[in-house]
């Protein structure tokens with residue numbers, strides 16, 4: 001277990017493993033006198049480099065231990081995420097981490113626990129993935145600025161993806177000069193935090209820096225909380241294996257890449273197996289890239305073993321595992337071939353990569369029916385047929401949903417998602433388990449005030465619901481006999497007319513009428529027109545009053561809507577929002593709006609944060625830019 005400030009820490013060692021620009025910090029305690037001596041020699045610079053590389057074996061191991069817990073440090077830009085990771089590493093190991101150069105920092109806390117720190121990216125795709133692999137989330141809030149949108153966007157994603165453990169951390173508290181104001185801010189932010197999470201949720205305060213780091217005495221409480229806390233499992237993650245990649249290798253033969261720089265890549269991904277055991281032959285999804293068969297899966301020596309752990313196995317165990325499956329907690333290497341060039345082109349050594357297993361059911365493409373609701377803070381409605389990014393299961397992909405009002409037999413197409421009600425969304429894409437959560441964000445809008453457009457749940461998979469929309473057929477009179485008229489161009493054949501007998505029609509002037517029969521049975525006319533080309537599709541309609549030859553006649557008809565059969569699994573990473581988006585909570589809204597949750601603009605964040613303004617529209621979210629800030633107020 002980690003302990004602070006003890007002599008033991010002097011012997012701890014920090015090493016970096018570098019592979020294709022991906023760094024992992026490895027911190028562990030030596031055990032036994034021999035090891036302590038050896039580590040000291042290494043410290044003196046004798047042979048440190050040799051020990052940095054993870055030795056690889058081609059045999060599975062029999063680790064009984066669980067994979068390291070993933071601690072996602074999340075918050076808006078400049079809130080202090082990197083500083084917190086560095087300060088925690090310093091506390092646990094007494095080692096200074098100058099720069100975090102990889103997506104994952106692994107710390108071994110003695111014999112029982114390993115943890116991995118991940119700085120949550122602020123782009124929406126990175127946040128979606130982080131919500132799926134986090135075991136504990138440290139939500140950082142800049143207390144001097146107040147709540148920002150990233151916090152609530154991430155909370156929303158956590159809520160739909162199973163809600164792991166969450167603790168809050170208030171930073172920048174040293175920027176308050178007035179103690180009264182400081183206490184009032186702590187209370188106010190705390191109240192809101194407990195309201196969003198739950199009453200007993202842990203909240204930590206970091207109020208002073210020393211030598212550019214958070215002070216050890218303040219970090220201690222948080223570090224001890226992490227060392228001792230009971231992590232509860234997030235049930236929806238146990239159905240499939242998944243992996244948070246901590247090492248990435250591009251192993252494309254150089255000659256191939258030389259001939260064609262944009263050729264498909266061969267890659268190796270390393271990480272701990274999580275979720276459930278992994279069978280050979282499981283297909284995996286790389287978030288934002290695509291689905292791939294695994295060309296090779298190998299158990300490699302755990303680079304960060306627990307201090308009691310012995311990774312060498314007897315042959316029986318090796319054979320058993322080799323034949324059956326790979327156990328969770330095993331450190332594995334996945335070999336994947338022919339990955340699109342985009343993964344190399346967009347590779348960011350600091351961006352965490354999520355890889356998730358795909359069940360046989362999910363390995364198909366078809367229609368998904370989802371019950372969806374616009375997020376109450378979302379200022380834009382989603383337009384039917386316009387591309388959005390949906391996150392379902394491990395995957396996120398671009399698709400074009402059609403929105404509809406759910407009906408008992410037929411569903412009526414909507415041009416936009418409703419403002420404040422559930423609707424049915426149907427789209428084409430890789431299938432997912434029914435009842436799985438869905439998050440949607442607008443594919444064209446990374447700068448929105450609130451970037452989660454809607455959330456929902458999968459109702460049905462691989463079943464196309466019938467969606468209909470109303471359209472109108474237009475015809476023009478060709479002959480008029482008082483209140484009866486022959487209308488052409490509305491139908492193609494007489495047999496088609498038969499299906500519409502009795503249907504209502506209307507002229508542009510509003511004269512109502514009814515479809516009677518095809519012209520063919522209208523004796524006189526049929527004789528007059530025999531030999532004409534227009535023998536089919538002319539309909540006799542009767543109207544309430546006489547119509548004129550210049551009238552257009554309309555007939556409303558329902559037609560079935562085709563859902564576009566297209567999706568795109570690859571999504572190039574987006575940049576983070578550069579603007580700060582403050583959220584200000586009005587503590588006591590007037591009773592007529594109590595409980596409602598609309599967002600509003602505040603002209604002056606500091607002065608108006610406790611003032612309720614009735615001038616601002618009741619439901620609609622307005623937005624304006626104030627210098628480099630967007631200030632929003634929620635009632």
Ligand SMILES: Nc1nc2c(ncn2[C@@H]2O[C@H](COP(=O)(O)OP(=O)(O)OP(=O)(O)O)[C@@H](O)[C@H]2O)c(=O)[nH]1
Nearest residue numbers: 076077078079080081082083084171172173174206
């Ligand atoms: N005064 C003060 N400065 C802080 C505090 N926390 C962080 N900082 C400073 O804020 C700046 C940004 O800190 P980082 O740790 O890089 O923030 P970050 O959240 O990792 O930023 P991004 O990676 O850009 O999202 C650094 O200069 C820190 O020293 C704090 O509590 N008080």
